[in-house]
Amino acid sequence: MLLCAVLLQIAGLAGCASFPNIPPFFEREGDLPGDVFEERALFGIATARTSRDGSRTLAIRPFIVRREPADGGRYTQYLTPFAYRNQTQSSESFTIWPFLYDTSFGSDRDREEEQSDDDVWIFPLVAWGDEPGQGDYLLVLPFGGTLKGKFLSEELTTWAFPVYVRVKDGGWSSTHILWPLAAKGSGDGREHFRVLPFWSATDSPTGHSRSLLWPFVHWSTRERNDRTVDSWFAFPFYGRTDSRDGTYAQWTALYPFFQFSEDTRSGDTHESILWPFYKRDVRPGQSVSRWYWPFWGEYVSEDEESTFYAWPIVWDQSEISGGGRRRERTYVVPLWMRSETIQPDGETRSLALRSWPAFSWSESAEGLEDLRIPNISPVFGWEAGEIAYSDLVTLFRWRADRKGRVAWDGPLGIVRYRRGFFGDRKLTLLWWIDIPLGNDS
Secondary structure: OOHHHHHHHHHHHHHHHHOEEEOOOOOEEEEEOOOEEEEEEEEOEEEEEEOOOOOOOEEEEEEEEEOOOOOOOOOEOOOOOOOOEEEEEEEEEEOOOOOEEEEEEEEEEHHHOOOOHHHEEEEEOOEEEEEEEEEEEEEEEEOOEEEEEEEEEEEEEEEEEEEEEEEEOEEEEEEEEEOOOOOEEEOOOOOEEOOOEEEEEEEEEEEEEEEOOOOOOOEEEEEEOOEEEEEEEOOEEEEEEOOOOEEEEEEOOOOOOEEEEOOOOOOEEEEEEEEOOOOEEEEEEOOOEEEEEEOOOEEEEEOEEEEEEOOOEEEEEEEEOOHHOOEEEEEEEEOOOEEEOOOOOOOOOEEEEOOOOEEEEEOOOOOOOOEEEEEOOOOOOOOOHHHHHHHHHHHHHEEEEOOOEEEEEEEOOOEEEHHHHHHHHEEEEOOOEEEEEEEEE
Protein backbone atom coordinates (compact mmCIF):
# COMPACT_ATOMS: atom_id res chain seq x y z
CA MET A 1 0.00 0.00 0.00
CA LEU A 2 1.10 3.56 -0.67
CA LEU A 3 1.16 4.65 2.97
CA CYS A 4 3.08 1.57 4.00
CA ALA A 5 5.71 2.10 1.32
CA VAL A 6 6.40 5.62 2.51
CA LEU A 7 6.42 4.66 6.19
CA LEU A 8 8.88 1.89 5.37
CA GLN A 9 11.19 4.49 3.81
CA ILE A 10 10.67 7.24 6.38
CA ALA A 11 10.22 5.32 9.62
CA GLY A 12 11.70 1.92 8.82
CA LEU A 13 8.46 0.08 9.68
CA ALA A 14 7.85 -3.46 8.43
CA GLY A 15 4.74 -5.57 7.91
CA CYS A 16 2.52 -2.50 7.53
CA ALA A 17 0.23 -4.19 5.04
CA SER A 18 -0.94 -6.61 7.73
CA PHE A 19 -1.48 -3.97 10.45
CA PRO A 20 -4.91 -4.16 12.12
CA ASN A 21 -6.90 -1.01 12.86
CA ILE A 22 -5.31 0.41 16.02
CA PRO A 23 -6.47 4.03 16.13
CA PRO A 24 -4.89 6.52 16.35
CA PHE A 25 -1.66 4.73 15.38
CA PHE A 26 -2.98 3.08 12.24
CA GLU A 27 -6.45 2.79 10.72
CA ARG A 28 -8.29 2.29 7.45
CA GLU A 29 -11.65 3.77 6.57
CA GLY A 30 -13.93 3.66 3.53
CA ASP A 31 -17.40 4.92 2.59
CA LEU A 32 -16.19 8.51 3.00
CA PRO A 33 -17.58 11.52 1.10
CA GLY A 34 -16.44 11.48 -2.51
CA ASP A 35 -16.04 7.68 -2.59
CA VAL A 36 -12.67 8.01 -0.86
CA PHE A 37 -10.74 5.28 0.96
CA GLU A 38 -8.30 6.56 3.61
CA GLU A 39 -5.38 5.11 5.52
CA ARG A 40 -4.14 7.12 8.50
CA ALA A 41 -1.21 6.68 10.86
CA LEU A 42 0.26 8.51 13.84
CA PHE A 43 -2.81 10.62 14.74
CA GLY A 44 -3.34 11.46 11.07
CA ILE A 45 0.15 12.87 10.58
CA ALA A 46 0.55 10.36 7.73
CA THR A 47 -2.37 9.76 5.37
CA ALA A 48 -3.07 8.07 2.05
CA ARG A 49 -6.32 8.84 0.22
CA THR A 50 -7.46 6.76 -2.76
CA SER A 51 -10.26 8.13 -4.94
CA ARG A 52 -12.78 6.13 -6.90
CA ASP A 53 -10.93 6.80 -10.18
CA GLY A 54 -7.73 5.29 -8.74
CA SER A 55 -5.87 8.56 -8.13
CA ARG A 56 -4.02 8.86 -4.82
CA THR A 57 -2.87 11.62 -2.52
CA LEU A 58 -0.30 10.90 0.18
CA ALA A 59 0.96 13.15 2.96
CA ILE A 60 3.42 13.01 5.82
CA ARG A 61 2.72 16.40 7.40
CA PRO A 62 4.31 18.88 7.15
CA PHE A 63 7.11 17.35 5.10
CA ILE A 64 5.71 15.49 2.07
CA VAL A 65 2.63 15.70 -0.16
CA ARG A 66 2.45 13.43 -3.19
CA ARG A 67 -0.18 13.07 -5.89
CA GLU A 68 -0.47 10.07 -8.20
CA PRO A 69 -3.11 10.73 -10.89
CA ALA A 70 -5.01 7.78 -12.26
CA ASP A 71 -3.58 8.39 -15.76
CA GLY A 72 0.02 8.10 -14.55
CA GLY A 73 2.77 10.32 -13.24
CA ARG A 74 3.85 11.31 -9.78
CA TYR A 75 4.05 14.80 -8.29
CA THR A 76 5.77 15.15 -4.93
CA GLN A 77 6.31 18.30 -2.87
CA TYR A 78 8.68 18.56 0.07
CA LEU A 79 8.08 21.39 2.53
CA THR A 80 5.87 22.90 -0.15
CA PRO A 81 6.43 25.16 -2.03
CA PHE A 82 10.22 25.02 -1.67
CA ALA A 83 11.04 21.60 -3.14
CA TYR A 84 9.18 19.36 -5.58
CA ARG A 85 9.68 16.42 -7.93
CA ASN A 86 7.51 15.79 -11.00
CA GLN A 87 7.63 12.53 -12.93
CA THR A 88 5.73 11.72 -16.14
CA GLN A 89 6.32 9.36 -19.06
CA SER A 90 8.20 12.07 -20.97
CA SER A 91 9.85 14.20 -18.28
CA GLU A 92 11.35 14.29 -14.82
CA SER A 93 12.23 17.32 -12.73
CA PHE A 94 13.47 18.05 -9.24
CA THR A 95 13.66 21.55 -7.78
CA ILE A 96 14.82 23.03 -4.51
CA TRP A 97 13.86 26.64 -5.01
CA PRO A 98 15.90 28.77 -5.70
CA PHE A 99 19.09 26.69 -5.41
CA LEU A 100 18.73 23.49 -7.47
CA TYR A 101 17.02 22.74 -10.79
CA ASP A 102 17.30 19.26 -12.31
CA THR A 103 15.21 18.48 -15.42
CA SER A 104 15.13 15.69 -17.99
CA PHE A 105 12.85 15.70 -21.06
CA GLY A 106 12.44 12.57 -23.12
CA SER A 107 11.16 9.01 -22.93
CA ASP A 108 13.00 6.08 -21.35
CA ARG A 109 14.14 5.12 -24.83
CA ASP A 110 15.50 8.63 -25.38
CA ARG A 111 17.53 8.31 -22.19
CA GLU A 112 18.88 4.91 -23.22
CA GLU A 113 19.94 6.36 -26.57
CA GLU A 114 21.33 9.50 -24.86
CA GLN A 115 18.88 11.70 -26.76
CA SER A 116 17.06 13.18 -23.78
CA ASP A 117 17.40 16.87 -22.87
CA ASP A 118 19.06 16.82 -19.42
CA ASP A 119 19.93 19.91 -17.39
CA VAL A 120 21.17 20.48 -13.84
CA TRP A 121 21.69 23.93 -12.36
CA ILE A 122 23.02 24.62 -8.87
CA PHE A 123 22.02 28.26 -9.01
CA PRO A 124 23.88 30.45 -9.76
CA LEU A 125 27.30 28.80 -9.75
CA VAL A 126 27.30 25.44 -11.56
CA ALA A 127 25.34 24.04 -14.52
CA TRP A 128 25.78 20.91 -16.63
CA GLY A 129 23.74 18.79 -18.97
CA ASP A 130 23.25 17.24 -22.37
CA GLU A 131 21.46 19.01 -25.22
CA PRO A 132 20.10 16.72 -28.02
CA GLY A 133 22.13 17.18 -31.19
CA GLN A 134 24.59 19.54 -29.47
CA GLY A 135 26.32 17.36 -26.89
CA ASP A 136 27.41 17.83 -23.29
CA TYR A 137 28.10 21.12 -21.58
CA LEU A 138 29.52 22.36 -18.25
CA LEU A 139 29.62 25.80 -16.68
CA VAL A 140 31.34 26.70 -13.39
CA LEU A 141 31.08 30.37 -12.45
CA PRO A 142 33.04 32.59 -12.26
CA PHE A 143 35.75 30.42 -13.88
CA GLY A 144 34.01 29.54 -17.13
CA GLY A 145 32.42 26.95 -19.34
CA THR A 146 29.56 26.55 -21.79
CA LEU A 147 25.77 26.49 -21.76
CA LYS A 148 23.76 24.96 -24.62
CA GLY A 149 20.16 25.68 -25.50
CA LYS A 150 19.78 28.34 -22.78
CA PHE A 151 18.99 32.07 -22.69
CA LEU A 152 17.49 32.01 -26.21
CA SER A 153 20.81 30.88 -27.75
CA GLU A 154 22.26 27.64 -29.06
CA GLU A 155 25.56 28.06 -27.25
CA LEU A 156 26.92 30.47 -24.65
CA THR A 157 30.59 30.30 -23.58
CA THR A 158 32.20 32.38 -20.85
CA TRP A 159 35.60 32.68 -19.17
CA ALA A 160 36.19 34.55 -15.92
CA PHE A 161 32.58 35.78 -16.08
CA PRO A 162 31.75 38.60 -16.76
CA VAL A 163 35.14 39.31 -18.37
CA TYR A 164 34.47 37.29 -21.55
CA VAL A 165 31.21 35.91 -23.01
CA ARG A 166 30.59 34.50 -26.50
CA VAL A 167 27.07 33.76 -27.81
CA LYS A 168 26.07 31.73 -30.88
CA ASP A 169 22.54 31.24 -32.20
CA GLY A 170 21.99 30.14 -35.78
CA GLY A 171 23.98 32.52 -37.97
CA TRP A 172 24.35 35.06 -35.13
CA SER A 173 27.59 35.33 -33.16
CA SER A 174 28.51 37.95 -30.56
CA THR A 175 31.44 38.57 -28.22
CA HIS A 176 31.06 40.42 -24.91
CA ILE A 177 33.81 41.96 -22.80
CA LEU A 178 32.96 42.88 -19.21
CA TRP A 179 29.34 41.92 -19.94
CA PRO A 180 27.10 43.86 -20.45
CA LEU A 181 29.40 46.85 -21.05
CA ALA A 182 31.13 46.02 -24.36
CA ALA A 183 29.90 43.77 -27.18
CA LYS A 184 30.26 43.18 -30.91
CA GLY A 185 28.07 40.83 -32.91
CA SER A 186 26.95 40.01 -36.44
CA GLY A 187 24.97 37.46 -38.42
CA ASP A 188 21.57 36.77 -39.94
CA GLY A 189 21.61 40.27 -41.44
CA ARG A 190 22.08 41.97 -38.08
CA GLU A 191 25.02 43.99 -36.70
CA HIS A 192 25.54 45.22 -33.14
CA PHE A 193 28.25 47.17 -31.35
CA ARG A 194 28.29 48.79 -27.93
CA VAL A 195 30.63 50.28 -25.37
CA LEU A 196 28.39 51.34 -22.51
CA PRO A 197 27.64 53.94 -21.39
CA PHE A 198 29.23 55.81 -24.29
CA TRP A 199 27.75 54.30 -27.45
CA SER A 200 25.50 51.52 -28.75
CA ALA A 201 24.44 50.77 -32.34
CA THR A 202 22.22 48.04 -33.80
CA ASP A 203 21.40 47.55 -37.49
CA SER A 204 19.10 44.93 -39.03
CA PRO A 205 16.97 44.55 -42.16
CA THR A 206 13.99 46.00 -40.24
CA GLY A 207 15.58 48.92 -38.43
CA HIS A 208 18.42 50.86 -36.87
CA SER A 209 18.90 52.09 -33.31
CA ARG A 210 21.51 54.18 -31.50
CA SER A 211 22.21 55.08 -27.86
CA LEU A 212 24.53 57.81 -26.61
CA LEU A 213 25.58 58.05 -22.97
CA TRP A 214 23.19 55.22 -22.09
CA PRO A 215 20.54 55.41 -20.71
CA PHE A 216 20.08 59.10 -21.50
CA VAL A 217 19.92 59.54 -25.31
CA HIS A 218 18.31 57.10 -27.79
CA TRP A 219 17.06 57.29 -31.40
CA SER A 220 15.89 54.63 -33.85
CA THR A 221 14.04 53.80 -37.05
CA ARG A 222 12.10 50.51 -37.21
CA GLU A 223 9.64 48.75 -39.48
CA ARG A 224 6.52 47.54 -37.65
CA ASN A 225 4.45 45.47 -40.06
CA ASP A 226 3.68 47.90 -42.90
CA ARG A 227 4.69 51.07 -41.03
CA THR A 228 8.04 52.76 -40.57
CA VAL A 229 8.41 54.33 -37.12
CA ASP A 230 10.95 56.93 -35.98
CA SER A 231 11.73 57.37 -32.28
CA TRP A 232 13.94 59.50 -30.08
CA PHE A 233 14.22 59.78 -26.29
CA ALA A 234 16.18 62.05 -23.96
CA PHE A 235 15.71 60.08 -20.74
CA PRO A 236 13.84 60.88 -18.56
CA PHE A 237 12.79 64.30 -19.82
CA TYR A 238 11.08 63.76 -23.15
CA GLY A 239 10.63 61.13 -25.85
CA ARG A 240 8.58 60.75 -29.01
CA THR A 241 7.67 58.07 -31.56
CA ASP A 242 5.91 58.80 -34.89
CA SER A 243 5.03 56.68 -37.90
CA ARG A 244 5.97 58.18 -41.25
CA ASP A 245 2.43 57.78 -42.57
CA GLY A 246 1.10 59.92 -39.70
CA THR A 247 -1.20 57.22 -38.30
CA TYR A 248 0.65 56.56 -35.03
CA ALA A 249 2.17 58.84 -32.41
CA GLN A 250 3.50 58.31 -28.91
CA TRP A 251 5.23 60.65 -26.47
CA THR A 252 6.40 60.64 -22.89
CA ALA A 253 7.61 63.32 -20.47
CA LEU A 254 9.37 62.76 -17.17
CA TYR A 255 9.12 59.04 -17.85
CA PRO A 256 7.25 57.08 -16.52
CA PHE A 257 4.93 59.74 -15.07
CA PHE A 258 3.42 61.07 -18.35
CA GLN A 259 2.78 58.77 -21.34
CA PHE A 260 0.42 59.23 -24.30
CA SER A 261 -0.18 57.37 -27.57
CA GLU A 262 -2.73 57.29 -30.41
CA ASP A 263 -3.19 54.96 -33.37
CA THR A 264 -5.69 56.36 -35.88
CA ARG A 265 -5.84 53.09 -37.81
CA SER A 266 -7.00 50.90 -34.95
CA GLY A 267 -8.38 53.63 -32.70
CA ASP A 268 -6.09 52.55 -29.85
CA THR A 269 -5.30 55.29 -27.32
CA HIS A 270 -3.30 55.35 -24.11
CA GLU A 271 -2.72 57.99 -21.47
CA SER A 272 -0.91 57.90 -18.15
CA ILE A 273 -0.82 61.00 -15.94
CA LEU A 274 1.32 60.90 -12.83
CA TRP A 275 1.63 57.14 -13.38
CA PRO A 276 0.72 54.90 -11.59
CA PHE A 277 -2.04 57.11 -10.13
CA TYR A 278 -4.02 57.54 -13.36
CA LYS A 279 -4.04 55.39 -16.49
CA ARG A 280 -6.51 54.89 -19.34
CA ASP A 281 -6.04 52.42 -22.21
CA VAL A 282 -8.58 51.91 -25.02
CA ARG A 283 -8.37 49.22 -27.73
CA PRO A 284 -11.69 49.39 -29.66
CA GLY A 285 -13.31 46.01 -30.04
CA GLN A 286 -10.79 44.44 -27.68
CA SER A 287 -10.51 46.07 -24.26
CA VAL A 288 -10.87 49.22 -22.16
CA SER A 289 -9.00 49.76 -18.90
CA ARG A 290 -8.87 52.71 -16.54
CA TRP A 291 -7.70 53.26 -13.00
CA TYR A 292 -7.32 55.91 -10.33
CA TRP A 293 -4.79 53.98 -8.29
CA PRO A 294 -5.10 52.85 -5.52
CA PHE A 295 -8.77 53.86 -5.11
CA TRP A 296 -10.54 52.35 -8.13
CA GLY A 297 -9.81 50.68 -11.46
CA GLU A 298 -11.50 48.53 -14.09
CA TYR A 299 -10.66 46.36 -17.08
CA VAL A 300 -13.31 45.29 -19.62
CA SER A 301 -12.82 43.02 -22.63
CA GLU A 302 -14.90 40.52 -24.58
CA ASP A 303 -14.08 37.70 -22.14
CA GLU A 304 -13.11 39.49 -18.92
CA GLU A 305 -14.40 42.17 -16.57
CA SER A 306 -12.50 43.13 -13.43
CA THR A 307 -12.68 45.97 -10.94
CA PHE A 308 -10.59 46.86 -7.91
CA TYR A 309 -11.28 49.18 -5.00
CA ALA A 310 -8.66 50.29 -2.47
CA TRP A 311 -5.99 48.17 -4.18
CA PRO A 312 -5.07 45.45 -3.27
CA ILE A 313 -7.95 44.95 -0.80
CA VAL A 314 -11.15 44.66 -2.88
CA TRP A 315 -11.32 42.82 -6.24
CA ASP A 316 -14.25 41.74 -8.41
CA GLN A 317 -13.53 39.72 -11.56
CA SER A 318 -15.47 37.71 -14.15
CA GLU A 319 -13.49 35.80 -16.78
CA ILE A 320 -14.45 33.44 -19.62
CA SER A 321 -11.74 30.94 -20.55
CA GLY A 322 -11.38 28.38 -23.32
CA GLY A 323 -14.46 26.28 -23.97
CA GLY A 324 -16.83 28.85 -22.50
CA ARG A 325 -16.05 28.20 -18.84
CA ARG A 326 -16.70 31.28 -16.68
CA ARG A 327 -14.88 32.08 -13.45
CA GLU A 328 -16.11 34.75 -11.04
CA ARG A 329 -14.06 36.00 -8.09
CA THR A 330 -14.74 38.52 -5.34
CA TYR A 331 -12.04 39.40 -2.79
CA VAL A 332 -12.08 41.58 0.29
CA VAL A 333 -8.60 40.52 1.35
CA PRO A 334 -8.23 38.74 3.73
CA LEU A 335 -11.68 38.94 5.33
CA TRP A 336 -13.77 37.52 2.49
CA MET A 337 -12.77 35.67 -0.67
CA ARG A 338 -15.17 33.97 -3.07
CA SER A 339 -14.39 32.04 -6.26
CA GLU A 340 -16.98 30.35 -8.49
CA THR A 341 -16.40 28.41 -11.71
CA ILE A 342 -19.37 27.81 -14.03
CA GLN A 343 -19.13 25.28 -16.85
CA PRO A 344 -20.53 26.04 -20.36
CA ASP A 345 -23.78 24.19 -19.57
CA GLY A 346 -24.53 26.88 -16.96
CA GLU A 347 -25.55 24.26 -14.42
CA THR A 348 -22.32 22.55 -13.36
CA ARG A 349 -20.35 24.80 -11.06
CA SER A 350 -17.83 24.79 -8.24
CA LEU A 351 -17.68 27.32 -5.41
CA ALA A 352 -15.08 28.23 -2.81
CA LEU A 353 -15.29 30.66 0.11
CA ARG A 354 -12.52 31.73 2.47
CA SER A 355 -12.09 34.13 5.37
CA TRP A 356 -8.46 33.95 6.38
CA PRO A 357 -7.57 32.44 8.79
CA ALA A 358 -11.04 31.77 10.24
CA PHE A 359 -12.42 29.19 7.77
CA SER A 360 -12.60 27.87 4.22
CA TRP A 361 -15.49 26.14 2.49
CA SER A 362 -15.71 24.64 -0.99
CA GLU A 363 -18.10 22.65 -3.14
CA SER A 364 -16.74 20.88 -6.22
CA ALA A 365 -18.57 20.39 -9.50
CA GLU A 366 -19.14 16.76 -8.42
CA GLY A 367 -20.91 17.95 -5.25
CA LEU A 368 -18.16 17.26 -2.69
CA GLU A 369 -18.27 19.84 0.12
CA ASP A 370 -15.30 20.58 2.41
CA LEU A 371 -15.14 22.90 5.44
CA ARG A 372 -12.02 23.69 7.51
CA ILE A 373 -12.05 25.77 10.74
CA PRO A 374 -9.55 27.43 10.84
CA ASN A 375 -7.60 27.35 7.58
CA ILE A 376 -4.18 29.00 7.65
CA SER A 377 -3.72 28.86 3.86
CA PRO A 378 -4.44 32.41 2.58
CA VAL A 379 -5.05 31.54 -1.10
CA PHE A 380 -7.31 29.40 -3.28
CA GLY A 381 -5.96 26.41 -5.13
CA TRP A 382 -2.94 25.59 -2.95
CA GLU A 383 -4.03 22.01 -2.26
CA ALA A 384 -0.57 20.86 -1.16
CA GLY A 385 -0.34 23.68 1.39
CA GLU A 386 -3.74 22.85 2.84
CA ILE A 387 -2.85 19.16 3.16
CA ALA A 388 0.65 19.77 4.58
CA TYR A 389 0.01 22.73 6.87
CA SER A 390 -3.67 23.60 7.28
CA ASP A 391 -4.71 20.08 8.27
CA LEU A 392 -2.16 20.12 11.10
CA VAL A 393 -3.92 22.99 12.87
CA THR A 394 -7.53 22.62 11.68
CA LEU A 395 -9.76 22.14 14.73
CA PHE A 396 -12.89 21.11 12.85
CA ARG A 397 -13.23 19.59 9.38
CA TRP A 398 -16.54 18.68 7.75
CA ARG A 399 -17.05 16.85 4.43
CA ALA A 400 -20.19 15.77 2.57
CA ASP A 401 -21.27 14.59 -0.88
CA ARG A 402 -24.46 14.33 -2.91
CA LYS A 403 -24.86 10.64 -2.02
CA GLY A 404 -25.63 11.62 1.58
CA ARG A 405 -22.28 10.70 3.10
CA VAL A 406 -21.05 13.04 5.85
CA ALA A 407 -17.80 13.05 7.85
CA TRP A 408 -16.58 15.54 10.39
CA ASP A 409 -13.48 15.36 12.57
CA GLY A 410 -12.23 17.18 15.63
CA PRO A 411 -8.54 17.81 16.45
CA LEU A 412 -6.37 14.75 15.68
CA GLY A 413 -9.58 12.76 15.13
CA ILE A 414 -10.29 12.59 18.87
CA VAL A 415 -13.99 13.00 18.08
CA ARG A 416 -15.65 12.00 14.80
CA TYR A 417 -19.04 11.76 13.18
CA ARG A 418 -19.86 9.62 10.17
CA ARG A 419 -22.92 9.08 8.00
CA GLY A 420 -22.50 6.37 5.36
CA PHE A 421 -24.05 5.79 1.96
CA PHE A 422 -26.90 3.74 3.47
CA GLY A 423 -27.67 6.33 6.18
CA ASP A 424 -25.93 4.64 9.12
CA ARG A 425 -24.75 7.31 11.60
CA LYS A 426 -22.00 6.96 14.16
CA LEU A 427 -20.19 9.16 16.71
CA THR A 428 -16.67 8.12 17.76
CA LEU A 429 -14.98 9.45 20.92
CA LEU A 430 -11.33 9.01 21.87
CA TRP A 431 -10.76 7.05 18.60
CA TRP A 432 -12.23 3.85 20.09
CA ILE A 433 -15.64 4.55 21.62
CA ASP A 434 -18.28 4.11 18.89
CA ILE A 435 -21.77 5.43 19.62
CA PRO A 436 -24.35 4.29 17.01
CA LEU A 437 -26.88 7.02 16.24
CA GLY A 438 -29.27 4.95 14.12
CA ASN A 439 -30.17 5.10 10.46
CA ASP A 440 -31.90 8.13 8.93
CA SER A 441 -32.26 6.83 5.37
